[in-house]
Amino acid sequence: MTNTSKSIAALSAAVFTLAVLTGGAFAHATLETPVAQADSYYKAVVRVPHGCDGKATDKLVVEVPEGFYNVKPMAHHGFKMSVEQGAYEQTFTAHGKEYNAGVKRVIWEGGAVEDWAYDEFVMRGKLAHVEAGDTLYFKATQYCGDDASVAWDQIPASADDHPAHPALALKIADSGSDDQAHAGHDMSKDKMAEVVMAGDIKIEKAWTRATPQGAKAGGAFVLVTNTGDAADRLIAASSDVAAKVEIHEMSMNDGVMKMQQLEKGLEIAPGETVELKPGGFHIMMMGLHKAIAEGDLVTISLEFEKAGVVEVMFPAAQLGAPTMDHSNH
Ligand SMILES: [Cu+2]
Structure with a gap:
C-alpha cells in the first residue's frame, strides 16, 4: 500500500x-x-x-x-x-x-x-x-x-x-x-443522443429540432424508462434557451387536436417506457431566446419527483422534422 x-x-x-x-x-x-x-x-x-x-x-x-x-x-x-x-x-x-x-x-x-x-x-x-x-x-x-x-x-x-x-x-x-x-461517443463531436440514468429513471434518444426564425416555441422529445419498482413522475423542466419549459400533452378531443400542459406532470410507471414524441406527450420550450439551429445541442433539465433533477442534451434535427403544430401557443 x-x-x-x-x-x-x-x-x-x-x-x-x-x-x-x-x-x-x-x-x-x-x-x-x-x-x-x-x-x-x-x-x-x-x-x-x-x-x-x-x-x-x-x-x-x-x-x-x-x-x-x-x-x-x-x-x-x-x-x-x-x-x-x-x-x-x-x-x-x-x-x-x-x-x-x-x-x-x-x-x-x-x-x-x-x-x-x-x-x-x-x-x-x-x-x-x-x-x-x-x-x-x-x-x-x-x-x-x-x-x-x-x-x-x-x-x-x-x-x-x-x-x-x-x-x-x-x-x-x-x-x-x-x-x-x-x-x-463524444457528444460534442457526434451530436449523438446520450443515455442518462437518474436513480431508476433511464433517459435516452433525446432530440429536438431547428425552429424557424422568430418562433417562440419548440418541442423536445425523449424516451423515458422507469427501471425501478415505484412510480415516478416527470414534474418539471427548465432550460437556458427558453423563458419556460413545460410538459405537454397533445390529444384528440372531439376531432380537434388539443395541446395542454400536464399540471401534475407525466407519470412513468414502474417497468414502463414512455415516449415523448411529436403528436403525443412532449416537452415544450416556450419563449425561446433565439432560434434553435440544426445540430445545436440544447440542454434541458428534467425534474422527476423521485429521481431528482437531471440534465439532458437534446441534439437538434433539421427544421420541420416530423411536424407538430404549435400554433395554439
Ligand atoms: Cu406543446
Missing part, C-alpha cells in the same frame, strides 16, 4: 458514513453514459448529485475497475488531482505495447461542490477484457470535511437488488445492440 492509500484507508475508517440516505428518494452518484461497447474508448463522467447531508463535497475518490485501462483523468477546476498506480489483473495491450499496471485510483481534493450543486468528474480510458453482458463497477467516495462521507460502493446482488449506495455501473453492450449506438 502506498502512503496515500494508507491515509485514505485510515480516513475511511474514521469518518462517519451517512446511513440515513435511502435509495430512490434522492439522486445517486452515476455515470453519465452507463453503457459502452467492449474494446472501445470510454469517457467516464462521474456525476456528483449532492453533498453529504447538507455539507459540501471537498474530495472525491474514484476506484478504476479492472477492464478499464490506460486511464487518464481530467483536471477539475478548483480541485487538486492525483492518481495512484496499481497492477492490472490482466495485461492490457495497446499499439503493440503491453501494460501490466496503470492508474487504479483517482483523487480530486481541496475544492468544494456545495450540497445544492451538481458536478462532474471525468476520466478517459480503454475498455478491454470485457464482453457484452458484463458490468463494470466504479466505486466512488465523496468526502465532506473530516467527519462526513458517502461511499457509492455497493454492488447489487441481483437485478432486483437496489442497494442504498450503489457503485456506479457501466454496462457492456452487445456490439449489435441499439444501446451501443449511443455509448462511448
Whole structure:
C-alpha cells in the first residue's frame, strides 16, 4: 500500500458514513453514459448529485475497475488531482505495447461542490477484457470535511437488488445492440443522443429540432424508462434557451387536436417506457431566446419527483422534422 492509500484507508475508517440516505428518494452518484461497447474508448463522467447531508463535497475518490485501462483523468477546476498506480489483473495491450499496471485510483481534493450543486468528474480510458453482458463497477467516495462521507460502493446482488449506495455501473453492450449506438461517443463531436440514468429513471434518444426564425416555441422529445419498482413522475423542466419549459400533452378531443400542459406532470410507471414524441406527450420550450439551429445541442433539465433533477442534451434535427403544430401557443 502506498502512503496515500494508507491515509485514505485510515480516513475511511474514521469518518462517519451517512446511513440515513435511502435509495430512490434522492439522486445517486452515476455515470453519465452507463453503457459502452467492449474494446472501445470510454469517457467516464462521474456525476456528483449532492453533498453529504447538507455539507459540501471537498474530495472525491474514484476506484478504476479492472477492464478499464490506460486511464487518464481530467483536471477539475478548483480541485487538486492525483492518481495512484496499481497492477492490472490482466495485461492490457495497446499499439503493440503491453501494460501490466496503470492508474487504479483517482483523487480530486481541496475544492468544494456545495450540497445544492451538481458536478462532474471525468476520466478517459480503454475498455478491454470485457464482453457484452458484463458490468463494470466504479466505486466512488465523496468526502465532506473530516467527519462526513458517502461511499457509492455497493454492488447489487441481483437485478432486483437496489442497494442504498450503489457503485456506479457501466454496462457492456452487445456490439449489435441499439444501446451501443449511443455509448462511448463524444457528444460534442457526434451530436449523438446520450443515455442518462437518474436513480431508476433511464433517459435516452433525446432530440429536438431547428425552429424557424422568430418562433417562440419548440418541442423536445425523449424516451423515458422507469427501471425501478415505484412510480415516478416527470414534474418539471427548465432550460437556458427558453423563458419556460413545460410538459405537454397533445390529444384528440372531439376531432380537434388539443395541446395542454400536464399540471401534475407525466407519470412513468414502474417497468414502463414512455415516449415523448411529436403528436403525443412532449416537452415544450416556450419563449425561446433565439432560434434553435440544426445540430445545436440544447440542454434541458428534467425534474422527476423521485429521481431528482437531471440534465439532458437534446441534439437538434433539421427544421420541420416530423411536424407538430404549435400554433395554439
Ligand atoms: Cu406543446
